Amino acid sequence: MATERFHTPADVGVPAVSAETMRRVDRVAVDEVGIELRQMMENAGRTLAAHVFEVDSDSALVVAGNGGNGGGGLACARHLANHDVDVSLVLDREPEELTGAAAHQYRILERMGITAGVGSGAVSGAESVSVVVDALIGYGLTGRVRDPAAALIRAVNGRGAPVVSLDVPSGIDATTGDKLGVAVDPSRTVTLALPKTGLRGRSEPLFLADIGIPRTVYRRLDIEYVNPFGRAWWVKLAS
Ligand SMILES: NC(=O)C1=CN([C@@H]2O[C@H](COP(=O)(O)OP(=O)(O)OC[C@H]3O[C@@H](n4cnc5c(N)ncnc54)[C@H](O)[C@@H]3O)[C@@H](O)[C@H]2O)[C@@H](O)CC1
Numbered sequence: 001m002a003t004e005r006f007h008t009p010a011d012v013g014v015p016a017v018s019a020e021t022m023r024r025v026d027r028v029a030v031d032e033v034g035i036e037l038r039q040m041m042e043n044a045g046r047t048l049a050a051h052v053f054e055v056d057s058d059s060a061l062v063v064a065g066n067g068g069n070g071g072g073g074l075a076c077a078r079h080l081a082n083h084d085v086d087v088s089l090v091l092d093r094e095p096e097e098l099t100g101a102a103a104h105q106y107r108i109l110e111r112m113g114i115t116a117g118v119g120s121g122a123v124s125g126a127e128s129v130s131v132v133v134d135a136l137i138g139y140g141l142t143g144r145v146r147d148p149a150a151a152l153i154r155a156v157n158g159r160g161a162p163v164v165s166l167d168v169p170s171g172i173d174a175t176t177g178d179k180l181g182v183a184v185d186p187s188r189t190v191t192l193a194l195p196k197t198g199l200r201g202r203s204e205p206l207f208l209a210d211i212g213i214p215r216t217v218y219r220r221l222d223i224e225y226v227n228p229f230g231r232a233w234w235v236k237l238a239s
C-alpha cells in the first residue's frame with residue numbers, strides 16, 4: 001500500500017502514520033537514540049503554547065489526562081503561565097492519581113501555585129476562558145471514550161471557546177479518524193512529529209510540530225522522511 005502523505009505549503013510530502021507506527025517512532029527515539037520523553041514533551045508543550053498565543057493569549061483552560069498527551073498539555077500550562085497567561089487547569093482524575101510524565105509535570109505546576117480542578121463541572125465553571133487546550137487523550141485512545149473523559153469532552157465543546165487540540169482531537173481514533181463516542185471539536189489541531197492517518201480530511205486547520213526527532217529515527221523504521229519544517233518549528237499541513 002502506498003504511504004499516505006500530507007503536504008506542507010512548500011509542497012513537501014509528509015508521511016501519515018498509524019498510532020502503532022507512531023508508538024514505534026517514539027520507542028526508537030527513546031530506546032535507540034536516547035532522546036528522553038520529557039525532552040520531546042517540552043518541545044510539544046512549548047509549541048502548543050505558541051499556538052495558544054496565536055488564537056488568544058488572555059486566559060487559557062488546559063484540560064489534561066494522565067498519559068503523554070496530558071503531560072504535553074501540562075508542560076504547555078507551565079509555558080503559558082511563564083508568559084503571564086491566566087491559566088486554569090482541569091484533570092480527568094484526582095491529582096494524586098496521576099502517574100509517570102503527567103504526575104511529574106503536575107508537581108511542577110503545583111510548586112508554581114497552579115492547582116487543578118477535577119471533572120466536567122470544573123470545565124463548565126471555570127471563569128474567563130478565552131481558549132481551551134485539549135490534552136486529554138492523544139494516540140493512546142483505546143475503545144469508546146468512557147466517563148469521566150466523555151463528560152469532560154462534552155463540557156469542553158459546550159463552552160463554545162476556541163480549542164487547540166494536542167496531537168489529535170480527544171475522542172478521535174488517531175489511526176482511523178473515527179469518533180469513538182464523543183470527541184472534542186477543535187478550532188485547530190497541533191499534531192506531533194508526523195501526521196496521524198486519522199487526521200485526514202478534518203475540517204479544522206492542522207499544524208505539524210517539530211518535537212526534535214532526528215531523521216535517523218525514521219530511517220531506522222524505513223519511513224521516508226524529508227524535513228518538512230525548513231527552519232521553522234512547526235508547519236501547516238494539508239491532507
Ligand atoms: N514522542 C512521544 O512519545 C511524545 C508523546 N506525546 C504525547 O503522548 C501521546 C501518547 O501518550 P500515551 O500513549 O500515554 O497515551 P495518551 O495520552 O494519548 O492516552 C492516555 C490517556 O487517555 C486516557 N484514555 C485512553 N483511552 C480512553 C477511553 N477509551 N476513555 C477514556 N479515557 C481514555 C487514559 O486514561 C490516559 O489518561 C501522544 O498522542 C502525544 O500527544 C507528547 O507528550 C510528546 C512526546
Ligand SMILES: [K+]
Pocket residue numbers: 069134135136137138165166167168169170
Ligand atoms: K488531544
